[in-house]
Amino acid sequence: MKSVNKTTILNKIRLSGSISRADIAKETGITPPTVSSIVKELIDENLVKESHIGRSTGGRKPTLLQLKEDGYYVIGIDAGSKIIKGIVCDLVGQIHSRAEAEIWPNITKEKFLDCLVTVVEQLLTKDQHDTGKVLGIGVAMHGVIDIETGTSLSSVNSGLINVPIKQTLENKFGLPVKVENNSRAMALGEFWFGNENAVKRFAVINIGRGVGSGLIVDNKLIHGAQGVTGEIGHTTISLEGERCSCGNIGCFETFVTGDAIVRRAKRMIPTAPENLTAEEVYRLAKQGEKQYIHILEETGRLIGIGIVNFIHTVNPDKIILSGGVMKSKEIIFPIIKKTIHERVLIDKLREETIIEVSKLGDDITVLGAAALWLNDLFY
Template identity: 45%
Template sequence: MNKKYTRGSFKLMKSMNRSIILNMIREQGPLSRADIAKYTRLTPPTVSNIVKELIEAEFVIETTQGASKGGRKPTLLEINADHFYIIGIDVGRYKMNLVVTNLFGQLKDSAELEIKENPTSEEIINTLQQGIHQTIECGNLPPDKFIGIGIGMHGIVDTTNGISLFAPSFGLHNIPIKEKLEKEFNMIVKVENDARTMTLGESWFGNGNEADNLVGVNVGHGIGAGVMINGRLFHGENSLAGEIGHVTIDLSGPKCTCGNYGCLQALAGGPAIAERAAKELKLGKSSLIRELVDDQLERVDGAIVYEAAKQGDVFSIELLHQTGRYLGVGLTNLIHTLNPKKIIIGGGVSKAGQFLMKGIEETIMSRGLTDQGRETLIVPSKLGEQASAIGACVLILEEFFSQK
């Protein structure tokens, strides 16, 4: 028997005026009703009526009294941030990262679930359901205060219908995530590509919150980008926008999992770093890596290479520097195509940023067309490993505060 949870009342949010008022309170609050009417140019009775509905729905609360401008002190309004909660999930290659945030994106809980090797679609859905049930039922937060679930899924996603069209790390097609989870939990579910949720999270709560034209690059097992233009995620005609991992960098390069040769992902993704390291070590290269894996070269992965680099291993440092050069070529292509104000680097491989950045910067400086292009800001993710999961929560916040 499926246990049902109370769905948040998103019907209240469908009015443009309500959304305008909510956003104003979120961004500038605490605010008085008079200030809201003044800034929005809505009539005081309209503001009062909408605020009354929002207070009754417990989305907004009355708080301390403001300064008097003659007459009675005004009562101020603010978002009831800790009265409702959102679950965000980042579905990676080997694990699912779950977070719970309030309406301000503040982290309230987190957990990890392993993903079995070569899972079926049903097993992915079951693992998602298991993690969500555990999060809701075993946490310290009231179950009836959860209002939505956001999913950041690698690969190609049909965001309208919430379907994972192609999850390359699993070799799976057409996973009906939204349908299954909405039926199970009776709350709104939004599904998006993980690089885009990372970008969304950074845009709202991280290093991208002052840039309307932004690209977030998720560098992990695979490489993907979230493109934000004029403050909105750009998906392209068939949800392919941002598949930078499959931009060809070297026509004679190694074969990629997509079947093409020389893709950025095949040169700079986590498995590519490990493969290059193991290949060179088999040819007799000297490196601390041998000691770290007890000469079992099949154990080499990106994390081991990074650990060796941190300990001063020259071979690992140079390997990561070369990886940075490959990434620099991909980022230069992005700069020339989209001309963003800022590029944010996230994902597991980005932890090695101190060793990657020199190669990235050298490549952009040598290949950029203009001084302005060469000076494009390249920064690390502020939200780190939880960026995609927190960004998945923002999928629900966008729905909640949407002014569309």
């Protein structure tokens, strides 16, 4: 819908913070008259505003252009397996209101959709802004999603199949809805709000209750022919081992999720308590308990192996690691990096592939869900 020049100028303004018309022309190579007419369009569309806060070099202060952050709002929903969290945020990811609803194991499709509707209802009631300014609703959910129909096809953790999320919310609220896999939404969250916009081939690997990844190439999320790009949790890393929720044996995720860490600890440590959790494993390891440190180091090595497979398949410029298991980064991240270092094919991969742990915290998924609409607006 937008011309290349318009996209370029809009993103130049967004990424610069504030910039003059003259500098846009200089930095993009677009002629000054074209810059002026496109900027006028963007101002009319409520996306850009003028400000006069720029530094003056004598005489009149220059007019600078900024993103009109409150020109539009988006709703982001993180439909987890225990809780549905929702936010209203503006174009720069500032969160204006929140709502949430707890869900429970073996919840029915109907009840799940009721909870989802309740969260959106609360957000729209709480939010004092003009509903006309809400661009749309983005929903992130674990499992396989049909993004065309906005249906959650299968989410093993909740046991739900064929949930018509988009259809239900659109009928109820009259706002457009996008539904996306949670790891992909996380990738968008990092991409938009973690300053990763300049990275050409960018990936987030999410290691929590499950394992997944999201890949963004040239500003676009990659889905693949059947929407399973990035399902690294279900790549096989052992011919033996436990049966995965997907039915296969030896999947990457059966070795590295929070539950997998607990199972390994119970198997290896005779004194491990029956109600052990992954958080407790980390706490004990931090206290210097050698056996628990060893469990996490082994987890780091296994995560490293999975990431090497990912690097060799996708060859991204940058990978951000996210999810609950990465909260123990102090212990596992050095081992992950060491394993990758030892196993990648060539020196350039060792030297140039950037691997970091997310700094965005628990809001990354809701922000990513909201960013489903930003990606549409800006590219």
